[in-house]
Amino acid sequence: MRVRLARHAGFCMGVRRAMELALAQAHHGEGPVFTYGPLIHNPQVLELLKSKGIRVLEEIPPEGSVAGGTVIIRAHGVPPQDKARLKRAGFSQIVEGTCPRVIRVQAIIARAAKRGADVVIVGDASHPEVVGLLGHAQGRGLVVSRPGEVAGLPMLKDVVVVAQTTQTGENFAAIVQELISRFGPVEVHETICEATHRRQDEVKSLAQEVDGVVVVGGRNSGNTQRLAQVAALSGKPVFAVETEEELSRAELAHLETVGVTAGASTPNWLIKRVLRELGAIRSEREGGGSYILRRVFRFFVRSQLLVALGAAGMTCAASLLQGLIPHPALAATAFFYIYAMHILNHFLDKEAGQYNDPDRAQFLAKHRAFLIGSGIFSAAAALMLCVMMGPWPFVIVSLISLLGILYSVPVVPPSLKARLKFASLKDIPGSKTVSAAGAWAVVVAVLPAVGFEAWQPAALALAFVYTAVLVFCRCAVFDVLDVQGDLVVGKETIPIMLGEEGTLRLVSWLLAGLALLMLLAPLAGPPTALCLLLLLPIAGLALMQRVLSRGDMLPGALSEALVDFNFWLAGVLALAWWII
Template sequence: MRVIIAKTAGFCMGVRKAMDNVLDAANKRERDDGVVYTEGPLIHNPQVLERLEKKGISALKESTDLTKSTVVIRAHGITPKRRRELEESGAEICDATCPRVKRVQSVIEKHAKDGYSTIIVGDDGHAEVIGLLGYTEGKGYVISSSEDVSSLPDMDKVCIVAQTTQDMHTYALTVEKLKHRYKDHKEFETICSSTSKRQEEVINLSEAVDAMIVVGGRGSANTNRLAHISANRGTPTFLVETEKELDLKKLIDFSVIGVTAGASTPNWLIQSVVDKVQAFQAKKVGKVRIFTEKAITVLIGSFMYIGIGAASFSYSSSVLLGIDPRIKFCAIATLFLFSMYVLNHFANKEAAALNEPSRAKLYEKHQGVFVVLGIVAAVISFVLAFTVSLEVFFCVFLLFYLELHIGFLLSQRDFPVLFDIIVWHRFQARKRYL
């Protein structure tokens, strides 16, 4: 069984921006003893929302006191009326609306002022569509397909837009029918390029595999569309939110499985699904192959391969420089880098769990062993460096010191803010000379 992961799977630019904004707001409010809310669910992924709630970030409720609070506008955007209400509440507003959605809002707002009625091809009741309707000045209509065109009233001039996660084929068919009915029209291609590429890849991938797994929240419109597109190609398709929902028995007869994910699905969820499929695959192969794959997993997961790479680099550099390769130098490079990677992993376990779930599980399972190995490797690298010369020992110690302090600085909440301030002032100073 072979697994092919779609290149476009996972967070899109808009979702990534929204996540960055809400986490930055949370870090800032934590220093001020404030609270962060999101105007509705930030994105349509229950697992991500659950993690945000653990950080004290939750969806805003009507009766909430917004004193010393920050309200993050969700990626889907909100209506102008709701924005004014939030501004009048006294809360600090952090706008995490996707830039692609903002463009659609601007198009609708401009044409509504020019007397156009707006037709939105999308999902009625979806958060993005509700927000877009707020810009139509009461002259907005939502249809989901070409079949709904006949239900629309007569209008003098219309502005046609799509929900940014709309199906490309559906939108094209609907627009053609709208053009025939409304002679005075303006049509805009507002489907996000990320959505288009994601859908195109699903079409191609679903034709090249035996089955497709789509990972994402069931409340996510773009995730459901990916599953729908794949299924319509005749490919067995399984929509799951997490690896726990995956029925491996249904995959047993498939040789090649494709995996894609919605725009609001984080990498760690995708990787968890892939890991489960690959673990199931391992049970179906011979013992030699199982042992080989486990050995490779440990080699990569434990950072041993980085140490081996460092030794190889040290050896080859010596040869190229015409210096006799010394085993001690290779050992120092191997042990030092291995120890740094291992210890840094434990210094930021939360990020590791999100970005590399399989490696995080390996380290969690053998935490004591890896901690001891990391410390022992560091000590031995210092001892070996000292036996070579004081200069080498000093270099290794300096690298260790810098690594330790740079890691500490980057982990501080104030450091990114301080860095931004420094860059901004340098930019302003430079502008004066331009």
């Protein structure tokens, strides 16, 4: 079955911000943490927050009855009177989690009410956002959910119209026309969030191009319900689900292509689980050969064989950059070491993997014994090959292997943990990406120089930097895709430190700098043709960074393979240059 994911599915900016604030308090805050009302409309997310010790405060305690603690205002916002009561209750910190788009609507209403205008809010009267908006209207607010309700309004003179940020544009426009017909000119503020417009327009287009649409989100989520309604207008079958367990495999098997979208309060990991389940459904229109090839390809990528072969290819490229002849033992060492490192690290990092890549997590669980066994065998094989090459290769690979083992082990004494803010190497912000790049560069670039005892500092530095930058950028791009899961488990990755856009800018600058270095490198000795050929993997990785960050391709086995293909490409191009 072919699956197409809407580009703007999942958390909107306001929900993502509220989640980041809540998880930051859970991991680093002091004292009890509460959200005033459900933070967002998604039961799975609320259950996750509960597991992190974040409790829902349904009612405001009496004045002075609370001794400290933190309250996070939900993304929908609350009436200003409630904020004042929370402060009087005794909470030591009130964290503003209201979506900035909602804050803008609150400000419009407050200004209108201050001048004595009547405020009409187009929305659902019982929705938390609308309840919060009414609180800013100073008793001059009215709620209209359908055009037919305008006739029941009292006579109004100075009318200001705003919308609940997740309303449909069609409903808002129809109500505005009814208001103008009855009250004459009115002041209109089209406050529907741009993200809501994009999602609804996108699902309209998507529904025309697929055989059916799956909408993922909480049943209490208004914007998710509206997405399903918009999709249903196409006449195509629509499947509204909260989790992958609710998918009807029998009904979906009749379809060849399925579109997937999700509400603004749906986390990436739920979307990925739905995508995994859909990908496992064999469409009645799919041939047997195609299905088998798809399963073999998935095994090849998920087992880390693809990236390990890429490491072998990179070793050939790094050797030739240093003027060394590619040696099978060096390529095999890189293959075995990188395979072992990636497999074992995925098992050590399985908590985040449950959120970041449910498909891989399921694969690891299913083939646990084989993968761990092959990982241990590969580590031993890499060390044995190093023994055959001499003492220094063995020492180097042993040291980086030891560092890899110690990466997740608490090495900082408890007395220093509070001061340093980390207990193991993996707790250091950005350490995963930096350590992976360093380990690759040592095995791929340094080992050939040590094995051949041919030290050419400039050429070695070029090969080291070429490898390290490509691997760093690879990891950083995947870290951006995995940012929600990393936030959940409290990992301090580079996107969490710099932000997703900041990380992508860093990747772009690094790749541009590496391309410039390869253009200038022939001045120091390396062959011009080889350096120019090795620009292609840089361009390939830059292209994949753009494609994935824009949401033009589903994250998963195919996108991972296309990223890692650039390491294969480096090896193939280098070997072709050497042979020719």
